[in-house]
Amino acid sequence: MSVYLDNAATTPVRAEVLTEYTKYLQLLGNPSSVHTSGQLVRQALEEARESLAKTIDCDRSEVLFTSGGTESTNLAIKGIYWQRSAENSKRNVIITAGTEHHGVIDPIEWLEAQQSAEIVLVPVNFDGEIDLDWLAEYLTADHERVALISLMWANNETGVITDINKVTALAKKYLIPVHTDAVAAFGHMPTSFKDSGLQAMSISAHKIGGPVGVGALIVSRSTKLVSIIHGGGQERGMRSGTMNAPAAKAFALAAEICIQNLHSEIQRTQLLSDRLVAEVSAITENISLTAAKANRLANITHFTLAGASGESLLFLLDQKGIFVSTGSACQAGVNRPSHVLIAMGRTEDQAKGCLRITFGHDNTEADVECVIQELPAAIESALSAGLSSQ
Ligand SMILES: Cc1ncc(COP(=O)(O)O)c(C=O)c1O
Known part of the structure; x- marks a missing residue:
């Protein structure tokens, strides 16, 4: 799966x-x-x-x-x-x-x-x-x-x-x-x-x-x-x-x-994103929605995770068959903090702790369920790895 x-x-x-x-x-x-x-x-x-x-x-x-x-x-x-x-x-x-x-x-x-x-x-x-x-x-x-x-x-x-x-x-x-x-x-x-x-x-x-x-x-x-x-x-x-x-x-x-499907897809992915944000924000106070006050696309949800690296989270989810990212694919594999988050005033450490989940036409509520189920344990491991590397 x-x-x-x-x-x-x-x-x-x-x-x-x-x-x-x-x-x-x-x-x-x-x-x-x-x-x-x-x-x-x-x-x-x-x-x-x-x-x-x-x-x-x-x-x-x-x-x-x-x-x-x-x-x-x-x-x-x-x-x-x-x-x-x-x-x-x-x-x-x-x-x-x-x-x-x-x-x-x-x-x-x-x-x-x-x-x-x-x-x-x-x-x-x-x-x-x-x-x-x-x-x-x-x-x-x-x-x-x-x-x-x-x-x-x-x-x-x-x-x-x-x-x-x-x-x-x-x-x-x-x-x-x-x-x-x-x-x-x-x-x-x-x-x-x-x-x-x-x-x-x-x-x-x-x-x-x-x-x-x-x-x-x-x-x-x-x-x-x-x-x-x-x-x-x-x-x-x-x-x-x-x-x-x-x-x-x-x-x-x-x-x-x-x-042709733009408006219905925006509504559909917005519901998936809203559910995701509500559930993920409840896991720990260390994780929060990025750019929460801005007008944003419905299909892109970006979280900032304090005290852990987004890369660790990405690999832990990958082991469970869940494919997410920390930011732009063009920089994947390069262990540099996101220049986007730096430009938004984050420190290098803050900019390293991110998780981007982006929906497409074939994602469903079941996919959100899946990530919500696996995220708490992944976040806990990423946080303890973050603590031990300090
Ligand atoms: C905002 C943005 N601009 C430009 C590009 C580059 O597009 P392409 O992969 O088609 O060269 C991308 C791809 O990641 C993108 O997300």
Whole structure:
């Protein structure tokens, strides 16, 4: 028996999506070929683009298929930075926050180290919320130097949601482009691109029941960016490389199912999370819900455990066949405290004691029962291991 509760890291591919994926893998042809065989593949790709655009609430021409979230965030950040700083060399500031995913932080730090970009971090409070008043003041004083703003729509570790419309409203005054990493948000909360005022938005299929290795960058029609991959000029010249029609089809179907069931899934996973939080908080006063006061995604629940390491808890639960995480999968195996919790004002020790439980479409009440049954003993062992290592 095993219980998978690490859906923010990756989700199981839905059965219907797998069927769609394998069906289109059997089509032969390069979507750029002019013969009928290639054009059938092109048709499948364009159907996927059209269908995905509906789920995102954007125009089909605004969808650029990529290999996933990390490629999308890199293309948005480097591409917009290069475009804007080439237009005006005074613009070298990138505004972001310390709680962002490495897929955003690392390309920005690369631009700082290699290309003289300046990073400006919006302060984050104890609950992981960004300080919008501070952002407004910063923009009033220094907007001329800003190349772009990149702030995530929802955090993948804590589930904290940013009011992205407020960010774009502030930036609009100065015509500053805003990119959002919506990898954790898309498919788990309403994310209309049209209503958001965003210029770019990154999404990924494997977080919503689609396959790994396909994502999209949504770029508004008026936004210019410099490509980071050069070659055959596919995807409006912004992302060269033969387009992956089967993966695009699978992604589009996964998104369609998610968006169709969005409101019922939010309600369902919220009930699972509420039950989990109530039961887990009653085990010991050492464990508490992180970012309890913030607006959060229903499917991500993050706990802070005082006096024990999250890694110990993870391994103890793993032995019982329960798969959870301490934070971002990209840092798993690296015994470093979460940079997200550090940015939220935790000490290194506090940031090491965390447990993230994330629900997906196939988790049930029985999975919650299972983790609730096993957690008290696991917490007790992790706490005594924590005490003995002091
Ligand atoms: C918030 C966030 N951004 C970006 C990524 C990277 O996406 P991908 O795994 O598709 O490259 C992830 C994946 O963990 C994520 O959670």
